[in-house]
Amino acid sequence: MGTEEIRSYLSNYQQKAGVTHVTVNNVRRIISSFYSWIEDEDHIIESPVRRIKRVKAPQPIRETYGDKVARFFAITAGCPETLP
Incomplete structure (x- = not known):
């Protein structure tokens, strides 16, 4: 069996x-x-799969937290001075 x-x-x-x-x-x-x-195991000389590259899957883009949510977490953690 070959690569194709x-x-x-x-x-x-x-x-x-x-x-x-x-x-x-x-x-x-x-x-x-x-x-x-x-x-x-020396049954074949070279693997035909070596020339097949990894299939690229799309990576999901995660939504980032906004300033309001970051401030909320900072305030609830007890360190509101860490954010402007």
Whole structure:
């Protein structure tokens, strides 16, 4: 099995199963571990998964606290002088 077949499998798996990029990356990692093991055991010369990079998943952007909320926490913690 070559690199292109594994890429095709991962792509088809994501489309058919409707899973996220994180899940596809986990499957890729498992396949990579298997091929690394059989490479270490000298059953293959080079792992075909080495050329498949990690699937980038979008990172959620977290909302920051505003000045009013920061002041509230500072006042309730007993140190209102720490904020302007």
